[in-house]
Amino acid sequence: MHKEDIYDVTIIGGGPAGMYAAFYAGMREMKVKLIEGKDRLGGFLHTYSDKTIWDVGGVPPMKCSRLIEWLVQQATTFDPTVVLNRSVDRFTRLDNGLFALHTDEGELHYTRSIIIAIGRGIAEVQRLEMEEAIEYERSNLHYTLQSLERFTGKHVLISGGGNSAVDWAIELAEQAETVTVVHRQSEFRAMERNVKYMKNIADVRTPYQITRLHGNGDRIHQVVITHVDTGENVLLEVDEIVVSHGYTSHVSGLARCGLEMSEGMIVMSQLAETNVPGIFSAGDCATHESKVRLIAGAFNDAIVAVNSAKQYLNPKAPKMAYVSSHNDIFREKNRHITGC
Structure with a gap:
């Protein structure tokens, strides 16, 4: 030495x-x-x-x-x-x-x-806990975002309830045609001001979680979300999905x-x-x-x-x-x- x-x-x-x-x-x-x-x-x-x-x-x-x-x-x-x-x-x-x-x-x-x-x-990112999810990770199922341009004019679904999910909803609302946010809890774990703003510019569904993915080839085109308490199912048309469940x-x-x-x-x-x-x-x-x-x-x-x-x-x-x-x-x- x-x-x-x-x-x-x-x-x-x-x-x-x-x-x-x-x-x-x-x-x-x-x-x-x-x-x-x-x-x-x-x-x-x-x-x-x-x-x-x-x-x-x-x-x-x-x-x-x-x-x-x-x-x-x-x-x-x-x-x-x-x-x-x-x-x-x-x-x-x-x-x-x-x-x-x-x-x-x-x-x-x-x-x-x-x-x-x-x-x-x-x-390590917390992936969507569905076996079929991995099939779409190379197309329109995202865990991190490197460019916002690909979401221009798209119908985007975001799953998550933390600061990152809320921030992405606000960012993507300026690019996308529509942004829908689902969270399995009634309350978001994010800055109050941002949550309030997000609810004004996005379609927020709580308490819901993704329960089924419908693919067309190698891309997801529909998603079933289910109400955590009532079991009600809702079918959504989507172009892109962002999963923000933390790490x-x-x-x-x-x-x-x-x-x-x-x-x-x-x-x-x-x-x-x-x-x-x-x-x-x-x-x-x-x-x-x-x-x-x-x-x-x-x-x-x-x-x-x-x-x-x-x-x-x-x-x-x-x-x-x-x-x-x-x-x-x-x-x-x-x-x-x-x-x-």
Whole structure:
């Protein structure tokens, strides 16, 4: 092991929390490595890259794909070492106090502290629980949407009751001829304002669920929905179906390395500390009493985790970085931007 191979902090996960942690750790002049299991940064945001994001502070509404671009640009401001296509399976603490991170490729990465920001882990979509559904997944049965254009002028059925289902209904209402939303519960698990707006622009059926698919060749052309309480059946003509029943998350083998877990998430303190000294957490993979599950909340988690990691390495270090307008590390970068 060479000294240059040892990092102050290694961030596991390249979603919003991990990327902002990489940026903020650079502000704190830490030597940073970021390890991401996929072939690109962005994490779970790529599953709805064409959706419009409204609730990130200080930026206008934009497509998620554009937000990813900005986050990546910010994350690489201080040239962290970025390792893609590598999943960290486990970690061990060495006799000298360092951590060794073990990847699925058999590599070892050495670090003085760790920030776990793996989001939802390896997320798998919850598919429609009907045997015949798989026959139509290559045609007009969708679990994620990459382009809204294909829905122009179509009769679209959306099944689901969370924020994603409601958001897609609002987005697709501008493209489609009609949008029908079915949810097996009477209440939606989504932002109240958006639910109210959706009910004004879409045909909302509750509590209903999809019970039968009628295909014409390799495409679905009719769907039977059934009232959960009365058993009443309704036949709908459809062109496209969007199933938004959420995801199941399989957090990596890190959970087996002594981390305290609660309902599949890493337990952390208000200072982003886990039960293992030197290991911190941020984003959707973590939980505490005041947790905010928004992209904006992931940024705050990242800041707290980095500050705690910095003080873990150097208890005499300031509790937080100076704001960017007063931080000397930006002085040269500002010259490049302003030309003076």
